[in-house]
Amino acid sequence: MIDVLYFAWVRERIGLPRERVETSAATVAELVAELASREDRYAAAFADLRSLRVALDQQLADFSAPLDGVREVAFFPPMTGG
Amino acid sequence: MIDVLYFAWVRERIGLPRERVETSAATVAELVAELASREDRYAAAFADLRSLRVALDQQLADFSAPLDGVREVAFFPPMTGG
Amino acid sequence: MQVRVQAEPFDYGAECAGFGDGGRDVGAVVTFLGVVRDDSGQLARMEIEHYPGMTEKAIAAIAEEARARWSLADVLVVHRHGALMPGEPIMMVATAARHRVAAFEAAEFLMDYLKSRAPFWKKEIGPDGAAWVAAKDDDEDALARW
Amino acid sequence: MQVRVQAEPFDYGAECAGFGDGGRDVGAVVTFLGVVRDDSGQLARMEIEHYPGMTEKAIAAIAEEARARWSLADVLVVHRHGALMPGEPIMMVATAARHRVAAFEAAEFLMDYLKSRAPFWKKEIGPDGAAWVAAKDDDEDALARW
Numbered sequence: 001m002i003d004v005l006y007f008a009w010v011r012e013r014i015g016l017p018r019e020r021v022e023t024s025a026a027t028v029a030e031l032v033a034e035l036a037s038r039e040d041r042y043a044a045a046f047a048d049l050r051s052l053r054v055a056l057d058q059q060l061a062d063f064s065a066p067l068d069g070v071r072e073v074a075f076f077p078p079m080t081g082g
Numbered sequence: 083m084i085d086v087l088y089f090a091w092v093r094e095r096i097g098l099p100r101e102r103v104e105t106s107a108a109t110v111a112e113l114v115a116e117l118a119s120r121e122d123r124y125a126a127a128f129a130d131l132r133s134l135r136v137a138l139d140q141q142l143a144d145f146s147a148p149l150d151g152v153r154e155v156a157f158f159p160p161m162t163g164g
Numbered sequence: 165m166q167v168r169v170q171a172e173p174f175d176y177g178a179e180c181a182g183f184g185d186g187g188r189d190v191g192a193v194v195t196f197l198g199v200v201r202d203d204s205g206q207l208a209r210m211e212i213e214h215y216p217g218m219t220e221k222a223i224a225a226i227a228e229e230a231r232a233r234w235s236l237a238d239v240l241v242v243h244r245h246g247a248l249m250p251g252e253p254i255m256m257v258a259t260a261a262r263h264r265v266a267a268f269e270a271a272e273f274l275m276d277y278l279k280s281r282a283p284f285w286k287k288e289i290g291p292d293g294a295a296w297v298a299a300k301d302d303d304e305d306a307l308a309r310w
Numbered sequence: 311m312q313v314r315v316q317a318e319p320f321d322y323g324a325e326c327a328g329f330g331d332g333g334r335d336v337g338a339v340v341t342f343l344g345v346v347r348d349d350s351g352q353l354a355r356m357e358i359e360h361y362p363g364m365t366e367k368a369i370a371a372i373a374e375e376a377r378a379r380w381s382l383a384d385v386l387v388v389h390r391h392g393a394l395m396p397g398e399p400i401m402m403v404a405t406a407a408r409h410r411v412a413a414f415e416a417a418e419f420l421m422d423y424l425k426s427r428a429p430f431w432k433k434e435i436g437p438d439g440a441a442w443v444a445a446k447d448d449d450e451d452a453l454a455r456w
Contacts (some may be wrong), residue, residue, distance in 0.1 A: 081282045082278045140366075150360035156319070158431065160426070161425070161428060162425075162449075163358075163432075196414070198410070201335060275414075
């Protein structure tokens with residue numbers, strides 16, 4: 001089980017801020033493929049990975065990163081702070 | 083007649099902050115030559131023009147600048163504000 | 165070093181007054197203040213979402229990198245989240261260093277990294293609804309110089 | 311635009327608090343504060359001489375150039391002269407612009423020009439007497455980038 005968090009328009013498209021996901025995905029990319037195949041709202045949120053960022057246990061990561069030992073995955077658009 | 087002002091170590095070497103000078107010098111360089119020939123303290127102050135700056139009527143200028151119409155000449159070291 | 169992420173407004177003048185008594189080797193203090201801009205005159209408010217937990221860690225890591233790289237005597241980052249009105253302060257950074265070049269560079273480094281590497285997302289609410297502010301390529305490019 | 315040359319201390323926090331209400335198109339404010347540094351712990355005081363009349367004109371010209379070049383909504387320069395103690399504020403600049411890059415660049419431009427083009431001269435008084443602060447080649451070189 002892994003905590004998956006969504007922020008900004010990713011959260012709005014999927015319609016929830018976080019969920020617990022049962023998965024055997026080995027990488028972020030595999031998790032994305034699983035989620036995107038669930039429902040249209042997920043497919044829409046994950047349609048263009050270039051417009052998405054991912055953090056693993058609150059550290060920015062790549063979509064190719066392994067999920068081994070990770071407890072929290074977050075998906076969000078490019079950041080616009082400052 | 084022209085007002086000649088001195089600042090910082092130029093003022094200290096010459097020993098006064100300003101004086102009125104009767105001169106027929108056509109340029110700053112000619113005025114410097116006149117002043118430097120007066121006394122040792124002037125010669126010491128004007129020994130190295132690369133370490134001096136000049137302003138004509140409160141605008142930075144070159145030593146080659148003409149004195150025509152100028153009322154106030156100031157000599158000082160490179161500035162160290164800020 | 166101080167990092168604060170908060171919904172409450174902050175007092176820019178008071179933060180400036182309280183910053184940079186970093187000892188006798190401080191010669192230069194630089195501050196940056198970001199304000200909600202409303203060019204069109206149509207902005208009702210801005211809403212800033214963030215990622216609690218990660219936000220503080222990401223900012224602290226950026227601030228620590230700046231402190232070490234420019235030998236800062238002190239560094240401050242304050243960033244708000246939640247609803248903000250036009251003209252309200254969004255965030256500020258402050259740096260204290262021996263010389264001006266270090267203080268300026270460190271403040272610009274902090275801003276460039278906070279823009280693109282701290283998990284905040286801005287949404288603008290106007291008469292035609294709400295829109296997420298898009299990240300600019302410029303902001304990503306700005307990181308290349310560090 | 312405000313330029314002040316004064317012997318009296320100024321209140322950095324209050325100046326920051328009062329600056330940059332430049333209207334709804336201000337998104338970024340940058341301030342720089344210069345402080346009397348005392349690395350050695352031996353500085354009794356600093357004395358700043360200036361050229362009354364020229365100083366104000368030179369600073370106003372530099373500030374106006376910055377305002378025009380970076381489309382600043384507001385700009386402030388305060389510079390002290392006379393005797394200053396270690397840790398005391400010497401001078402400050404503040405810039406208000408739409409975007410952060412303009413506010414930073416304008417503040418750095420102001421500092422670079424004030425260093426080398428405004429008629430101030432610093433003297434340090436310590437246990438071994440007084441010495442004029444020498445201009446640095448770096449400071450002259452810094453002008454080349456503008």
